[in-house]
Amino acid sequence: MAGCLENLQLPPCVWFEGDDKRNAIASIVAGVLFFTGWWLIIDVQAAYPQAEQFNKAYHVCGVFGTISLFMINSVSNAQIRGDAYSGGCFGSRGARFWLFGGFVMGFGAVIASCWILFDDYVAYGEGKYSAWPGVGLFLQNAFIFVGSLVFKFGRTEDHWN
Template sequence: MDRLSGCCENMNLPPCVWFEGDKRNAYAAIVSGFMFFLGWWLLIDAAAVYDNGISNVHFVCGIIGTISLLMVNSVSNAQIRGDAYDGGCLGPRGARIWLFLGFVLGFASVIASCWILFANFVNQPNVKTYPGVALFLQCAFIFIGSTIFKFGRSEDLWG
C-alpha cells in the first residue's frame, strides 16, 4: 500500500476554467438548465412509455411552467428595484407586476400538476401513477430551475 500512496502526487492536471474565480452565474445556469431538462425529460419519458397515461392536455402544465420561467427571468433585479428602469407606462411597477405574474404562473403550474396527480392518477383504481408523478416532477423541476436561475445569479458580474 505504501508504494501506491505516492503514485498520484506527481500527476499534473491542467487548470480547469470552471473552478477559477467566481463562477456563480455559470453554476446557476448549469444547475437550472439541468433541472429544466430533467423536468421535460421525465414527462416525455412518461408519454412515450405509457400511451394511455399522458394526454395532450397534460402538457399544458409544463408549457405554463416554461412561460413562467421566461417571465421570471426576463426581469433583472435592477429593474425590480427601480435602479435601471424608468421608461414605459408603468416603470418599475410594471416590472414588479410582470415578475409577480411569472411567479403566479409557476405556482399555478405546480399546484395544477399536483391536482392532476391526485385526481387522475392516485385516486383512480387500476391506473399507473408514474405519469402523474412525472407530470408533477416536471412542473416542480421547472419551477425550482426558474428560481435557481433567478436568485442564483449575481448581476454584479455582468458589468
C-alpha cells in the same frame, strides 16, 4: 463548551473558486433542472401513449411552467429595485407586476400538476393505471419552477461574466 471539530483546518479548494463562476453555475444547474423536467414528461408520453393512461391536455401544465420560467427570468433584479429601468409605460412597477405574474403562473402550474397527480392517479387510479404519469407531470413542473428560482436568485449580477 468548544466543539470537537472546531480546530479542524481543511485546505482551501484550489480547483474551484465559486465567487466569479456563480452565474455560470446557476445557469448550468437551472438548465439541467429544466432539461430533466422535460425529459421526464417525454418519458411519460413515450411510455403511456394512450389517452386513457395519460391525457395529452396535461401538457398544458408544463407549457405554462415554461412560460413562467421565461417571465420570471426576463426581468432583472435592477429593474425590480428600480435602479436600471425608469422608462416605458409602467416603469419598475410594471416589471414587478410582470415578475408577480410569472410567479403566479409557475405556482399555478405546480399546483395544477399536483392536483392532476392526486385526482387522476392516486385517488381514482387505485391500481388501474400506474401512478408514474402523474408523478412525472408533477416532477416536470417542480423541476421547471425550481430551475427558474435557481436561475433568478442564484446569480450575483444581472449581466453575464
